[in-house]
Amino acid sequence: MMNDKLMLMIPGPTPVPEAALLALAKHPIGHRTSEFSNILAEVTANLKWLHQTESDVLMLTASGTGAVEAGIINFLSPGDRVLVGCNGKFGDRWGEVAEAYGLQVEKITAEWGQPLDPAVFAQKLAADKDKQIKAVILTHSETSTGVLNDLEAIVGHVKEHGEALMILDAVTSLGAYNVPMDALGIDVIASGSQKGYMIPPGLGFVAVSAKAWEAYKTAKLPKYYLDLGKYRKSTAKNTTPFTPPVNLIVALHATLKMMREEGLESIFARHQRLTQATREAVKALNLPLFAADNCASPAITSVAPDRVDAEQIRSILKKKFDIALAGGQDHLKGKIFRIGHLGFVSDRDILSAIGALEVALRELGYEGFTPGAGVAAAARVFAS
Amino acid sequence: MMNDKLMLMIPGPTPVPEAALLALAKHPIGHRTSEFSNILAEVTANLKWLHQTESDVLMLTASGTGAVEAGIINFLSPGDRVLVGCNGKFGDRWGEVAEAYGLQVEKITAEWGQPLDPAVFAQKLAADKDKQIKAVILTHSETSTGVLNDLEAIVGHVKEHGEALMILDAVTSLGAYNVPMDALGIDVIASGSQKGYMIPPGLGFVAVSAKAWEAYKTAKLPKYYLDLGKYRKSTAKNTTPFTPPVNLIVALHATLKMMREEGLESIFARHQRLTQATREAVKALNLPLFAADNCASPAITSVAPDRVDAEQIRSILKKKFDIALAGGQDHLKGKIFRIGHLGFVSDRDILSAIGALEVALRELGYEGFTPGAGVAAAARVFAS
Structure with a gap:
C-alpha cells in the first residue's frame, strides 16, 4: 500500500x-x-x-x-x-x-x-x-x-x-x-x-x-x-x-x-449531515448502531456489529484503505467500532468510509446487505 | 526589513x-x-x-x-x-x-x-x-x-x-x-x-x-x-x-x-563553548556580566549594561537584524538583557549576535569599546 x-x-x-x-x-x-x-x-x-x-x-x-x-x-x-x-x-x-x-x-x-x-x-x-x-x-x-x-x-x-x-x-x-x-x-x-x-x-x-x-x-x-x-x-x-x-x-x-x-450554523449543519449520512448508511448495511438516533453524537458514530467482527473490520479498513477507525474502549473493546466525523471532515470522507466498509463486509463474508446499499443511503442524505 | x-x-x-x-x-x-x-x-x-x-x-x-x-x-x-x-x-x-x-x-x-x-x-x-x-x-x-x-x-x-x-x-x-x-x-x-x-x-x-x-x-x-x-x-x-x-x-x-x-559530550562542550565565547565577547565590549564566571548558565548569558539602555539594545537587534534577545523579568526589567544560547545554536549564531550587538552599541553612541573587540574575543574562543 x-x-x-x-x-x-x-x-x-x-x-x-x-x-x-x-x-x-x-x-x-x-x-x-x-x-x-x-x-x-x-x-x-x-x-x-x-x-x-x-x-x-x-x-x-x-x-x-x-x-x-x-x-x-x-x-x-x-x-x-x-x-x-x-x-x-x-x-x-x-x-x-x-x-x-x-x-x-x-x-x-x-x-x-x-x-x-x-x-x-x-x-x-x-x-x-x-x-x-x-x-x-x-x-x-x-x-x-x-x-x-x-x-x-x-x-x-x-x-x-x-x-x-x-x-x-x-x-x-x-x-x-x-x-x-x-x-x-x-x-x-x-x-x-x-x-x-x-x-x-x-x-x-x-x-x-x-x-x-x-x-x-x-x-x-x-x-x-x-x-x-x-x-x-x-x-x-x-x-x-x-x-x-x-x-x-x-x-x-x-x-x-x-x-x-464557514460559520457556526454551517458547521453544525455539516456535522448533522455527516452524522445522519453515516447512520443511514450503517442502517442500510444492517449493522446495529450502538446509540439510538435521538441521542446520536455529532462527532462519532458507534457500530456494534453482531454477525461480523468489529476488530476485523477496523483491520481491513486500515490495511486496504488506510482509514483509521476507533475501536471500543474498556469493556467495549472488540464489541464496537467507532467512525469519527468530527472537525475537518467533508461529505466525501463519509462516502469513502462507507464504501470501504462495504468492501470489508464483503471480504468478511457478511451477507446481510445489498452491495451498494450503504453508499446509496449516504448519497440520499447528501443529495437532499 | x-x-x-x-x-x-x-x-x-x-x-x-x-x-x-x-x-x-x-x-x-x-x-x-x-x-x-x-x-x-x-x-x-x-x-x-x-x-x-x-x-x-x-x-x-x-x-x-x-x-x-x-x-x-x-x-x-x-x-x-x-x-x-x-x-x-x-x-x-x-x-x-x-x-x-x-x-x-x-x-x-x-x-x-x-x-x-x-x-x-x-x-x-x-x-x-x-x-x-x-x-x-x-x-x-x-x-x-x-x-x-x-x-x-x-x-x-x-x-x-x-x-x-x-x-x-x-x-x-x-x-x-x-x-x-x-x-x-x-x-x-x-x-x-x-x-x-x-x-x-x-x-x-x-x-x-x-x-x-x-x-x-x-x-x-x-x-x-x-x-x-x-x-x-x-x-x-x-x-x-x-x-x-x-x-x-x-x-x-x-x-x-x-x-x-551529536553525543552528550559534544553537546555539553558546544554549550560550554557558546557560553564562553558570549561571555568573552561581552567582557571585551566592557559590558558588565550579570552572573559571575563561576556560576555561568550554559543556556543564557545575562548582561547588565550600565552606560547604555538594555531595552534599546534589544530593540535595535530586533529591528535591524531580526535577532530576538530576552529582557529582564520582574524587577530586572529594563536592567538586563539576556542572550540565549541553548539548544539548536551554533558557533556562527554567536558571531552574528555579537556582531549585531556591536552595531547596536555604536548606534547608541556607546564609546566604551574598540570596534570589533567583541567579535574578536568570540573568535578567539572558537579558533582555539
Whole structure:
C-alpha cells in the first residue's frame, strides 16, 4: 500500500487542514512579543465566538483531561457535593477526578450506549433543599460510546436549582453541535484542540462564567499550574501565565479563521449531515448502531456489529484503505467500532468510509446487505 | 526589513531544526496505534539516555511549570517540610507551588544574579536530626538571571541527609550541561520541550528515581492529570494515559536522534563553548556580566549594561537584524538583557549576535569599546 495517505476517522486527533499543518511548521516566535500578543487577542476573540459567550475562554497547555480537571478543581472545595453523569469512559473519569480531590461524588449512571436520564438530575437537584450540591459535571458527547447527553434538559434543571454550577465536558461536542454557553447558562465548558478545533492535540480550553468566577473566590482545592485565575489575569493582557505551545496556537489561529468563514450554523449543519449520512448508511448495511438516533453524537458514530467482527473490520479498513477507525474502549473493546466525523471532515470522507466498509463486509463474508446499499443511503442524505 | 528571518536568542522557545519543523507539519497519526507506540518506545529510550538514567522518564502535555509541579506534588503530603532554593523568578515560583499545596516551605535565598550557597543547604540539612525535611527543590539554571546553581555540591548534602528527595528544575540545564541523574543521585528532574530538546513548547518531562517512587506510595497531595503513577503505568506499555501532543512527539523523535548523533559530550562542550565565547565577547565590549564566571548558565548569558539602555539594545537587534534577545523579568526589567544560547545554536549564531550587538552599541553612541573587540574575543574562543 502507498504510504502517507492516512485518513483519520477516530474521535481525535481529527484531520488537520493544510493551513494548520503549514502553520505548525513555522519557526516559533517569542511568546512575550507584541506579534504573539496580537495572535492571542484574535484567538481569544474567536474562542469567545465559538463558545457563544462574553465570558472568559482560557487556553492551557494540557490535553482535554487537564482542561476538564481545571474546570472542576478551580470552583470547588474539599467535601463539596457534586453530581457526576456517568455513561461512558469519560463520565467515569470525571468521577475519578472529583474523588481524587476529596469531593463528595454522587454518580448518576446509565448503561454505556444509553443517554443519561435528565429526570434523575431533576429529582436529585429538587431534593437538595439545603443547596449542598455545588456542581453538576456532565459529559456532553460521550466519546467512548457515541452518545450525546441531553444538555439542554439537564442544564435547565441545574438552573432551577440555582446554586450548583454546570460544568460541561464538551470535548467532542464543541465545534460540532450548538453549545451556546451564555444562552444556556453553562458555567464551565472544557474542550481540547484535537477535536472540533481541527489542530493536533496539546491545547486545552476552559470557558468560565461570571458565576463560576464567584465560586472561584472561595474555592479551596490546591492548584497552581491549573489555577485558572492566573490564566484569566494573563489573558486579559493578551499573554499567558506560562510558556504556551506557540506553534499550536499559530495553527489554531488559522483554523479558527476557517471556522468563522464557514460559520457556526454551517458547521453544525455539516456535522448533522455527516452524522445522519453515516447512520443511514450503517442502517442500510444492517449493522446495529450502538446509540439510538435521538441521542446520536455529532462527532462519532458507534457500530456494534453482531454477525461480523468489529476488530476485523477496523483491520481491513486500515490495511486496504488506510482509514483509521476507533475501536471500543474498556469493556467495549472488540464489541464496537467507532467512525469519527468530527472537525475537518467533508461529505466525501463519509462516502469513502462507507464504501470501504462495504468492501470489508464483503471480504468478511457478511451477507446481510445489498452491495451498494450503504453508499446509496449516504448519497440520499447528501443529495437532499 | 525582510520578513521570516527571525533568529531566536531567548531562553525558550529556542531555534527548531528543519527536521523537527517538517515533522510538526505531518498529519497526526492515531495515538493508540502500534506505529505511535514504536515512536514512544524510541523516544523513551532516548530520554533515558539524555537523563543518563535507568529510571523512568515521563512525558506530560504541559509547560515546564506543569512538569516541575508534577515533580513536587507526586512525592509529598500536606505539611511536609521542604527547602526551596530561591535566587530568581523560577526558584520563587517553586516556592509558590509548594505553598499552594500546603507544604511547609523554607526558602534558601540569594540575590538575583548570585548563586545559592551550598553551605546553607548543608547546615539546614545537618540540623534536621529528625529527618523532617522531605525534599530539597532546586532550580539548576536560573533562566531569569543566567546563574547556574551548584547542583553537585547541593545534591551531595541532600545525599548525606538521606531522607530528603532532591527535586531538580533542569528546564534550562538539561541538554546543555551534564546532569547525570543516576550518578549524582537526583530523585526528580523536570524539564520542558522548548529548551535543550530543540522543539517548540508544549511537552514537559519528569524523570523519577526509585526512591521518589517509594515516596509516591505514601504521598497524599491530590492529583489526577499530573499523577505520575498514571504516566508510569502507561509508559511501561509504550502508551500515554491521556491524548499526547502527537506532532510534538514526532518532532521530538527527530531531535532526540540528532542529539544522539551529536553525543552528550559534544553537546555539553558546544554549550560550554557558546557560553564562553558570549561571555568573552561581552567582557571585551566592557559590558558588565550579570552572573559571575563561576556560576555561568550554559543556556543564557545575562548582561547588565550600565552606560547604555538594555531595552534599546534589544530593540535595535530586533529591528535591524531580526535577532530576538530576552529582557529582564520582574524587577530586572529594563536592567538586563539576556542572550540565549541553548539548544539548536551554533558557533556562527554567536558571531552574528555579537556582531549585531556591536552595531547596536555604536548606534547608541556607546564609546566604551574598540570596534570589533567583541567579535574578536568570540573568535578567539572558537579558533582555539
